Amino acid sequence: MTGAFVDPIVTAINEYLTGWDAFCAAPDQEADEAADLWAVPHRVLSIWDRGCQTREGAVLALSLALREEEFGVKSLSVPLMRAALSYLQGHAAETAPPG
């Protein structure tokens, strides 16, 4: 469907998620260094100002936005929701049922 193209937001979200897992698994004495693994992609996502380019990206963005909303954290959920909204608005006509 989308071939080899990878939506940039998918890359950023995956970096954040794997970084977070690595941070959680890191021993206490390495926690400070390991924090960068999630903090850097987190910073990238918190200033994300482009729309998702694929449906996969939009699904991933909304899944992460939902998780962050449940934690009560707005710094990621708002840009992620905006990115997904932008994708949906761009594809509204395509997916409308034939009238």
Next chain:
Amino acid sequence: MTVAHDTLLATIRAYQSGCAEFNRIAGGDGSEWDEVADVTFGPALGRLQRWKQPAASMEGAIAALRLSLDEKGVAGMEAAQFMVKAALDYLESTQTAPAAVEAPSSIYLLLADYWTAYDALIVAMDLNSVTEAGTPAHAAILASELQAQERWNAARIAVCAFAPRDLHEAKCKVQFIESLAAENFGRLDAEELAALLSSLPDLVLDDSRRAK
């Protein structure tokens, strides 16, 4: 254009028009605000705060996301999570079955659904009135009455939102709307009105097609 009726979209529109109405009416020292909220945006917000279903259309998913980002919508409220979930579930459902298109309903099926829901609600209310409050049985009956109420609400709104395809369907819908209004001092509530308005663009479009 929305062909299938999206109850979430209708509820969001009802909430937004309720907010606008509230802002128009509310004033003074604030002592009467709760009462004004109860008759404007309150009921629709109550539904959004408990929303568990996916959006049924792209338009509904977009409206849900916008509402959850909007400070004047539900941003910061618990409902924001439900709106994000509704949009996400819509996207995921269309991802697995992209060609699925809901079968067009007819006004007759919708009315049958309405009366079935109405009967179930009456039975649930009767059961409620003859069961002793505070017992486990009563709690279960209250829950099923709430479910019946939700289903009846959805069926009522589905008829209001239906775009008739011929004169017979249009007449059935008019009779139904008239009886709804007659039971409510000649007026429709905000959600009914929003659903009715949402059916109008489809009517105009159909007419223009027929003229071709």
